[in-house]
Amino acid sequence: MPTTQRRVEDVALLGVRHHGPGSARAVAAALAQYRPDTVLIEGPPEADALLELAAHQDMVPPVALLAHVVDDPARAAFWPFAAFSPEWVALRHALDHGVPVRFIDLPAAHGFAREREEEPEAPGIDPIGELARAAGHDDPEQWWDDAVEHRSADDADALGPFRGIAEAMAELRPPGSEPSGAHEARREAFMRRQIRAARRAGHQRIAVVCGAWHVPALAARPPVAADDALLKGLPKAKVELTWVPWTHRRLSQHTGYGAGIASPGWYQHLFESTDRGTVRWMTKVAALLRAEDHSVSSAHVIEAVRLAETLAAMRGRPLPGLAESTDAVRAVMCEGSDVPLALVQDLMVVGDRMGQVPDEAPTVPLQRDLTRLQRSLRLKPEPGERDLDLDLRKDTDAARSRLLHRLSLLDIPWGRAAASRTGSTGTFRESWRLVWEPELAIKVAEAGIWGTTVESAATGRARDLAAHSGSLGEVTALAEGCLLADLPDALPTVLQALADRAALDADVAHLAEALPALVRSLRYGDVRGTDATALRELAEGLAVRICIGLPPACNSLDAEGAGAMAGHLGSTHAAVALLTDSDADDLRRRWSATLRTLAERDTIAGLLRGRAARLLLDDNQWDAAEAARQMRLTLSPVTPPAEAAGWIEGFLAGGGMLLVHDTRLLGLVDDWLTSVPDAAFPDVLPLLRRTFSGFEPGVRRTIADRIRSGTKAADTPSDDRPGFAPDLDPLRAAKARKTATLLLGLSHAQPGGARNCAANHPPTEVRS
Template identity: 55%
Template sequence: MSGPPTGGDRESGVPAGGERLSTAPAGGGRVSGVSVLGVRHHGPGSARAVRRELERLRPDAILIEGPPEADALVTLAPGLEPPVALLAHVPAEPSRAAFWPFATFSPEWQAILYGTSAGIPVRFCDLPAAHSLAGDPDGPDEPEPAQVDPIGSLAAAAGYDDPERWWEDVVEHRDGDTPFEVIAEAMAAVREGHEPGGREARREAYMRKTLRAAVKQGFGRIAVICGAWHVPALTGPMPSAAADNAVLRGLPKVKAELTWVPWTYGRLASWSGYGAGITSPGWYHHLFDAPDRPVERWLAQAAGVLRDEGLAVSSAHVIESVRLAQSLAVLRGRPLAGLGEVTEAARAVLCEGDDLAVELIQRRMVVGDRLGHVSDGTPMVPLQRDLREQQRRLKLKPEALDRELDLDLRKPLDLDRSHLLHRLALLGVGWGTPGQARGKGTFRETWTLRWRPEHDLALIEHAALGTTVAGAAAQRAADLAAEPSAALADLTSLVERCLLADLPEALPDVLAALSAKAALDTDVTRLMAALPAMVRAHRYGDVRGTSAEGLAVIVRSMLERIRVGLPVAVTGLDDEAAADLLKHVDAVHSAVALLPDTTPDGAPDGASDGASDGASGGAAEGAGPRGRWLSTLRGISDRQDLHGLIEGRLTRILLDSGELDDAGDRMSRAMSRGQAPARAAAWVEGFLAGDGLLLVHDPRLLALVDGWLSGLPGDQFTDVLPLLRRTFGGFAAPERRAIGERLRSAGRDEGEGEQDVDERRAAAAVATVLSIIGKASG
């Protein structure tokens, strides 16, 4: 159903290779023969006109532009809720697919509904999808490469500078009275001298072939619904049947399957298989559903949308906006106010010039959030059908607009919903986008749900993986784990996703691949980047009731490799490398805190098993994960060759963990006069990274920083100021105020101390002063 957005029709006698197809004028006369109704795809005026013309013609067969493999799907149309689309795909290669969308206001859809309600055979007459999907050189979804813009030419001839506005005035705003014959004659004039080639020639040849076959089968009154650009090819002097067959001979062919899938107005606005996408499907839907006083009804609905958002819009606003829209239409010589006029009226009166309010109307009404629906009898792959059943069971209705979903994983229903959304994410079906949970508990999840038509295609692409969403997701996880290019971080993330999706059957393959990759990877930064996801996965085994067998062994193995490699990794780093490594250190430290702090044999932290890897010494060697990790950091922190940023951060981590009682001494050494100011500033930055509460509650450390900073010479202070500003700028505003108050308080106390007088020691001085001034002491 590709073609330029054109309209019009002409019917005349058509010789075809010695045969003559009897045609009838669209406006009256005989009702026998072939009537070709040229339309604009997705045009509400064309849709009403086609319905009226079919009711007048009462044909005994209807041919519609579209893939003929979909003929068997026509009978399902009355049970569908548009917008919907025909989806054609190659079973062996589902990503090769094409869509043919239909809306309520599509002329082809109205022709289908008329034919099915009247018991009239409805067939598609365009080039089969089997050829289009086989690698047609012009592509299955591209618009026709017309040499001229037919609408632009006709609009220019009528004195219009906007082709779309001309089409709306002469067709869409005529309340169903589309002048098929007149526009078709104009289209014939535009196409005069045009020789179709390539895909356009093949499409029109197949249309004529289908038309000849219908005549040969004995249908006496045939109505053809097609884009007006093709009307002259079906009504003018036509090539012979042999010539058309020669054009179609030897075309590549594949096996194609077709079905109906839901569509959205948002997708209809952005792309169309017709090659005739429209930017205002909501407006066109309104024109089709409300032919009576469409401007008044539209602006009243716009006022309702604004009121729903809390904006004050009165009936007087609506009345004045209607008057303005109608006045603009008169000034511009239009038979009816179009979308441009009602938008300008809404902007000036309803929205009072507020562009955000205009955008709201654009999103809610001009485009719309309508999502179509297909019936249960529609052909589906087992994966699609399983998802539909789960959507019903879990009470999750697919919708085209964003919907916020808060889940409490302690509830069975919400836990099942979470599993489904994570399984679909593994299959590339992004129905749900995870968000930031509002609570602090690990039992909460938030999602933003929005269904898109391409999700059906993703399900079809993965149909070979399994008949259920769970089975297909598990197989997909196993396939991803088996890929040679899978990195360590990818595999750890995959383990986490399997646990989130409750896919225990996929874990053995994924864990085996992860273990093999971790055993060979010697890059400590990659191991550190991968460990947090593994630890989170280990936790999910408790929170979600999912078995996490094998994870603990891999986590311990990775942590030991990190402990062995970290002392080397911190050597000889520049500022950028040190900052990057600290991010990994902080992440690993946070992850280790989540692990059960027991030794491999179940003993509590601190019970040595005699193991030693040489990473660090001390009593913590052989203890649980937390003790062994802190022992490694303690050993590194005592080195003299560390970057200041790393040394300061390790000191803070050990202090917060209760592993240091000499933090003040370490800070004094780091900020002594023997240290370069830049290194001292880096040490302070690492030590204070995160928050400033330590300085608020520890006067000694605050005094050390204050004394060091106030003792710097002017030039050195200027050098370290950017580092200090970055450090203190990262603190929350209340923390900065609290630090300032502590410093002010300390200064005030010091000042008051200087004013205190020891009267006993001052007595002699007082007596001397009194005698000098001639007063006796009392």
């Protein structure tokens, strides 16, 4: 009897492809026939104590084993298992039949310690690719699917396929060949050691489920001393393991912790459908498309099945695969369009299935508290994106908001702020986009160093950030986050750090950058009922310092500096308006005086002077006549064209409707533009193009119409300017009469009502 066959009698080496449905069915059939007295599976042996949980009624794959270094949770690794994973099938077989089961791969503790050594590995070969080429196939994935995944188990000799795999891999790894890299050699040496230990324990029918590539190495019997030498003195790290939910979408990703399975939803279907798989798949596709309002009938399903089977026969495949099924769905059900086909790809071929682990699985205290909060607030983790609109006036929504903001402080981005779908801008509204990724389990483990509950951990994290934040802007954002997260125990520390940074920071730009965030924090604090007196005093102090330091800080700025400072002007102006109650407020008056200084000082860049002038006009501190006077002075021939263009850019940054409603200003701009010397015009044009491109298309069109109709200088009597005639135009006025009547609530029985109303006002006011 051949040596390989003799070894199979006491050790059945079941070489598999990880996450393969055909491999999983073959493993199930082989174990049922072989009836092992122990099962050994490629995996981290530190997880042996957790294997019993796989049989728990609340354990639903896909799931993953998560291992992380105790003192450095960011160093972590996952071992995913789907329902169609051969390792999962073997594990459940052992637990269901009361057979001892263990993991036999090199311990994770050694693997994490090896990361520190940064040991280089030689590139290995692709065994499936080599076998496919030997069989005359240029597509390794398709060849493996045809040879293994799409075939049904042969009950007469369930171990036969695994003997064939072993022989094929032995050809790729002849005796004496070394694995790719020392780490692979150590893994295989450790697995051989575990097989020997099972023999010594008295087991006589040992089933080993491992990657097919390892089968020749495990079938060989090198000297024990050689394996011991490879494993001697390996460094170790202290690790902890647990079960965590996983998703099909994460299985499909080739980077990070994904398993690189392009079609987990399809593989799940292959594993679950023991007969008429193509018919069942097409039926599911039809149901999905119907749910999305696509017209798909039973006839479509029948024709799609026929086409898929025909394509498989033409391509020499035993059964229709994903490629044939996809082509048939595109042609028959999607009428050649890839748009509905993308929906099938996303929701069925990949899928959003998410697993579940029992409460008995070990977790860090922070994870237990997070799970408790998720249940009490009815926020179930889901793998797909979910939009959540919150009304902070409701207790449950306010608690949800606090949880999400606290997790954000802990760098656990379960939810991200999103634009409101209702269009509401009230501070009592919040919108979030939630998506739970399996990697967040690592984030939770990392955040566990700050506390055992979400609130205590967020408080500890906020205090640490306050102590180590380097800039005023960072501490300001942190203060806003503490108010949003409702962390009263952290707020005093953060406010003290904020006051210290503000006192030492003399950069007006930094102060102006911090003020809007403080004012937003005050508004949110009001909504949540938070006492923000200290924050208000700090914000008012910053505003006063900005008023004092802004004019000298704006002197002699270059174009880039002026552009940045112009943004600070607008944000500070809005912040002061929110911080004060009326124009009579001392802070509001001080700020208006600062803007006047900026608007009238010649040593300040035109962009800033124009922006200050526009803010004064919008705030009713200047009337239109004063704004026109300032524009006339700036656009005089003595002003360099580039400086004048900068002034216009700053002045019109608030929108172009100003030129539509005030033809005096439009005339000034038009007169100046036509007088720009030819030599200077190329330098002015980019600034003007940037300014006017920011206007709405309708505004630009109206301005152009006004210019084509002819504009006059600002000192032209209003009665002679286009659009400002001494008498009403009866035809144009008649069009507005009906609307004016409705707006004023006048009856149509009063034909003179609208005319009398118009007659009592000067023509210019009526047109305004």
